[in-house]
Each structure stands twice: as C-alpha cells, then as structure tokens.
Amino acid sequence: MENLILDGRVVAGNVKDRLKERVATLVNKGVTPCLATILVGDDPSSETYVRMKGNACEKIGIKSMRIHLPKETTTEELLEKINELNADETVHGILLQHPVPSHIDERKAFEAIDIHKDVDGVTSLGYGQTAFGFGKYPSCTPAAIMEILDYYNIPVEGKHAVVIGRSPILGKPVSALLLNKNATVTTCHSRTTNLADVVKLGDIVVAAVGKPKFIQGNWIKKGAVVLDAGYNKGNIGDVDYDACLENASAITPVPGGVGPVTISMLLKHTVDAAEEMINK
C-alpha cells in the first residue's frame, strides 16, 4: 500500500516561515515577542526540552527568557515567580516545563498562569475555551496534530477519530479539537476494554499513551491516518511504526513527526499573544 509519510519538519518549517514576517513586524513596532520558560530542578530531559524550545524561539527572533529554579523551590515560590511573569509586560508567553518536582502542586502552578500568556495551553480555563470553540492557545501537541492534518489536506469532518490517551495536555484537548472539526470522536485509555477493536474503528488514530510501540499494526483499519504523539526514551513513538505502515494511508514518524510541529505551535502562540497584547 502506498503510504504518505507526514513530515513534521516540513510542516514546522512552513509554520516558522510564516512567523518570521510577523515577528519582524512586531519588532518594527518596538515589541519583541518573549517566551518565558520556567524549569524547576535538574531533570536532564526537561533541561533538554527547555533548551530546545528556547533555541527555537531565538532562531526566529522571539526572545527566550529562561528561568531556572532550584529543585527545592516550594509551590509558593513558584507561584510568586509565575505572578511576577504574569505582571511583566515584556513577557507574552509563559511555559512551565513539566513534570515539576513531586513536592510542588503542579496543577495549582499551571492554573496560576494568566490566560493571556498560557501559550502552552495548560490551564483548565484554556482547555474549556478550546473545547467551547473560542480558545486562543490550545495545548501545543494537539494543535500540532491539527496543523499536520490541515497541511496535508486530510479531511476530518465526518471521520471517526480514535484518541488513545486522556491527559489534560494531550488526549483531552486533541479530542476536543477533532470534535470541533466535526469528527466523531472516541477517547480511549487504560481502562478501555477491547482496545484493538476500538482503535480499528478509527479513520484517524491519535496515539497519546506514553508507552513505546504500544499501538499494534493489526489494530489499524486499512487506510487510516495515524498520528503518533508519543515520545518515549530513545526517540520511540507510541506506535509500532513499521507494522502500522502496512495498513495506514498516512502516518507520522518519530522523530520528525508531531514533535517538531509542537515546538512551532509554541512559537506561533507566543507571536499570537504578542500581537494580541499590542492590539489590546
């Protein structure tokens, strides 16, 4: 079967190209879009992610304000820092890298981020607005999945989309976005019985479980579109790629699929937020 490999690097490049001009316009008006990233503690993968995001900002002219707090930081200290960034008019977006150390109330910290600066789409308010169809900054990986579908002109309306995973930043918001694009949406998770049969219903399958090669080839309906939001140790996705290739009409690889587009969505939201702020 002829497969279309959904190339996230191409999609991300396209997004970033369109952003450069908008950044230049903002800078001409005296505003440099700025993303503040907060890293708490010394988790090496978190450090890598934050650095990648910061570097991606700088490459297209977005200022990267990198805040690194010690792992002993308390919830109150973190909230104080977030409130400071909420009040800082030079900051347009705030990203709190997760997971934070376990003694911190992560949800409370997320919820403290001002909705106008929640470019990573982590607040319950942002999620609710997205689900109701007027959210400005959906969570970045779900936004990336929609961007890939859009870039490759893959129809969503009337399709049956099956999302495996229900996390607040991935499974839930991608289900909401697909529903808003008129897909029939089934959300599955660890308590789903007959997962293989349910996945087989999907014209569009989104894997967001966080388990390497979890989605098997024979679960995929012939001709389905497979989007792998997994990113497990060793650059391995949630999908058994080679096996799923047999049945999928289109599929995202890992790496080079959803990942790069996710970062480009973060940049786009930061630029959107900067434009919103000067148009207020």
Next chain:
Amino acid sequence: MENLILDGRVVAGNVKDRLKERVATLVNKGVTPCLATILVGDDPSSETYVRMKGNACEKIGIKSMRIHLPKETTTEELLEKINELNADETVHGILLQHPVPSHIDERKAFEAIDIHKDVDGVTSLGYGQTAFGFGKYPSCTPAAIMEILDYYNIPVEGKHAVVIGRSPILGKPVSALLLNKNATVTTCHSRTTNLADVVKLGDIVVAAVGKPKFIQGNWIKKGAVVLDAGYNKGNIGDVDYDACLENASAITPVPGGVGPVTISMLLKHTVDAAEEMINK
C-alpha cells in the same frame, strides 16, 4: 426482555431528602442558601422553567431570588446585573436562564458568572475544571445523568458510552464526566456518518440532540442502558422510547427521567456553594 425503568422522580427525591438536613444545618448557622435566577424577556417556556426551579428551591428551604429583566435588556445591562449578584454575599448560586434574546451576547454573559456561583455549570472555566476532574459544579443535566447511573448502581468503568450531541451544557460535559468515570466515550453529532452503527457500539447511550424521537430502537445494542436528556415540545424525549425498550436493559422515560434529577442537581450545587462559602 426485562427492563429497568430509571425513575428520575425517585432519584430526585433521594437527592432532595439528603439536602434538607444540610439546608437546616446552614440555616442554624445563620445562612440561608440562595439561588438567584435571571430571566430575560418573556419566553413562556423559559418562564415556566425558571418558576419550576424557583419553586423547587423554596420547597427545600433554599431562598429563590427571581430576577426578571425586560427583553430589551442589553448585554452590558445583563453583565452589570450578574456582577452585582457576583458581589452579593447572600447569593450562593446564579442561574441565567437560556436562551436569552438574540441581541444579547449569551456566551459573554455566561462567562461573567463567578466560578464559585456557577452552580448551573455554564462557564468554560467550570467545564474545563470538570473535564480535568476537579470541577465542583458540572452542568446540571450531565450531573443528573451520572446521579441516575450511580443511584441504580449501573457500572460505567470500561463500558463504551456513546453520547449523541455536543453542546457546551450537555453533550460535552456528559462526555467528560463519563470519561472521568473510566468509560470509553464516543461523542457523535449532526455530522456523524453512520450514526446508527456508532450508537450500536454503546453499552451506555446518552441522547442529547434535541430532536423528538430521534434515536431509533434498532440503533440500540441489546442490553444497553439508555439515558434520554431530550425534552422537546409536548414532553417528548430524543429517544423513541417504546421502540428502544425492546433492546435496552434500562432506560429513562420522558417525562420523569433525567428532568427532575436535573433540578435536584441545581439545588445540590446551590447548597454545596453555600457550604463552600461559609467554610472559606
């Protein structure tokens, strides 16, 4: 086939019985729980609904503050009234009866309701919190559906729930609540293709379309549980009740099913909100 008729009047009676004692305790502490209802204009069914809700409050000792605004009320005037009620410490819950006249920005009005008083579950923040598992006052009809399932000990975990409808106060929140109870959830709507086949997947079927007798008997899997949230002119549900009885193991009638429990949830949320306020 033996069917269980899910009697909403019994469930609602049970909820209200438990509330009476809580209301008495609050009154003893000097606090009378108070629900403010806002009706804009003269739509006869809206007047009836608001009156039913107010009367139900009074029957169990909740104060009903009934605000009736003329149909010419502007969005700004409505927002002003909502803000006044937000600030009024004697008011614990605010219900804006919808639909409001078409010249009013209904979403803006809903969003203005303080989250602590959003006992009808209409704000995007309340929805997001509900979907993330820490919402206090989910939309009342979805809460009623969960209460009925709970009262009759109908298992939800691992079941496939099919929700037909995706409105912000019904289809979306009931999908979220079922998902949080570990159902696999499929949300359908007007753009769903092969609706009959999709409904047939459901161990639990929630009808929330607003079209009389829309759900056909042969769409229902043998042994499925059917919950009819429809309430169309002439007391007719969204489900073709007699035909669905053939296949359903349990079903809510209309009237006397989801409707009465919906009102009891509104009362419960108002009492919850009054307790929250004195415990602050």
